[in-house]
Amino acid sequence: MSETEVTTAPRPLLLADGRPAARAWSLDPALRHLNHGSFGAVPLVAQERQQELRARMEGAPVAWFPGLPERIAAARVELAAFLGADPGDLALVPNASAGASVVYAGLPHRGGGEIVVTDHGYGAVTMGAERLARRWGGRVRTARVPLDAGEEQAYEAVMAEVGGATGLLVVDQITSATARRLPVERIGAEARRRGVPLLVDGAHAPGLIDAPLSGTACDFWTGNLHKWGCAPRGTAALVARGPLRDGLYPLIDSWGAADPYPDRFDQQGTLDATPWLAAATALGFVEATWGWAAARRYMDELAGYGARVVGAALAELTGADASVDVGMPVPGMRLVRLPDGLGGSRLAADALRDRATAELGVEAAFTSFGGTGYLRLSAHVYNTAEDYEYVAEKCVPVLGEWARAAR
Structure with a gap:
């Protein structure tokens, strides 16, 4: 399914002074930023x-x-x-x-x-x-x-x-x-x-x-x-x-x-x-703080872990396997399948993205391919395992409610 299958949470990356990596960005701490792949995020320096x-x-x-x-x-x-x-x-x-x-x-x-x-x-x-x-x-x-x-x-x-x-x-x-x-x-x-x-x-x-x-x-x-x-x-x-x-x-x-x-x-x-x-x-x-090779390795491990915990939560909710077989996977990004009724078109996926930000406080990428909706997880150095655990615990049940309401 992925380049790296991760069963345990990778240790968060830190800045040289021991602070969390996210402190080097100006991202709103009231939101979970899980969509680096769409618009990026610019470090303060x-x-x-x-x-x-x-x-x-x-x-x-x-x-x-x-x-x-x-x-x-x-x-x-x-x-x-x-x-x-x-x-x-x-x-x-x-x-x-x-x-x-x-x-x-x-x-x-x-x-x-x-x-x-x-x-x-x-x-x-x-x-x-x-x-x-x-x-x-x-x-x-x-x-x-x-x-x-x-x-x-x-x-x-x-x-x-x-x-x-x-x-x-x-x-x-x-x-x-x-x-x-x-x-x-x-x-x-x-x-x-x-x-x-x-x-x-x-x-x-x-x-x-x-x-x-x-x-x-x-x-x-x-x-x-x-x-x-x-x-x-x-x-x-x-x-x-x-x-x-x-x-x-x-x-x-x-x-x-x-x-x-x-x-x-x-x-x-x-x-x-x-x-x-x-x-x-x-x-x-990024090179001076962690090195790009180490940063990419962390991003890949974290995305793999995120896909596992979010996918498991979705599978428990729906009774269906949420994992996605991607033929040529890439580091740092993963797909999990959304419940039926969610994100089946580009416009529906975009609307889901906007709703998740407004109602769940999560900036995430929802995508569509072949009539199926997906949650595209992308990780960067400022993300931690707790971000994805939050999605699995707090957001997946709400996605289930939205899917039932859409049927």
Whole structure:
């Protein structure tokens, strides 16, 4: 079911002075924050760094903006090192969806071209693919990948949709709704052999997995540093390799438009780039305090423990197994199945998320796939086993009441 099966609660991580890890964040202690994977959370040191930079920007804007491209270029070097990318391949964008939009806008026109996506794809990215297909006069083909599909079955399902008309292949490295990997390394190798451009949506990858670009042959990769990397929101990377990258431009035309890729992305008018400049502070904080390898190990163990205790509570409530067989699991995130009647569609899952925050004091991710609702558990260093024990004891019975009322 998961990379790490944990039967005992992992010991909470502490700061160097012995305080709980959560004290390094400004998260509201009145809420249980169990959804790091959606919007991230920024440590105080990175918030303070960003405020310092904003004070400089607002104090002397005429001095700030002419020198901004040089500062952004320096930040790209630091962030590329964290990702294991070449700084000359990496541009900074507001989020992974923006990176995908840059790719969609920059590809050469292919009349009648088809775009292949999967049924695990992030909705906004898939919508962008549909718009591109309409401009091309083509269509989107959707690869159906069972949730429990292993590497071979997932690979075959994706490549079965690729043919002579395919102008672009879009595949998630880590899926959002279903918290699983897709075999982008193997898909990338075959796509390159066939001459099909590949865009890898790595929105969840930075910080959650080490060196996310390693072994992946793709034309484009985009990932959020403001999720698991804890950078200020609005920080993401677009990595482009090969001749198609020369057609990529920022979504805002500015005075750097004549510069080569990726330099042209470093100058976008009066864009507030302080999140990009403060991102390395967040990454460095986790590394200096616990080390990213230890942080990832803790997150995975805690997510595994959370899935066990919450899943057991749901199974006791409903009499049905709440565990989920995910074919290619990822560290730090798990799925448990919700009672029948809850979260069966994206809109229903979003409504459940909002209700849980308002009525239960729990910020959690509720997702839907194939008409089934799931609770997606994600863990970060500031979470503890007690968070998930609280959900199992206090929230699961209420979820049962909501499910009965929905029938």
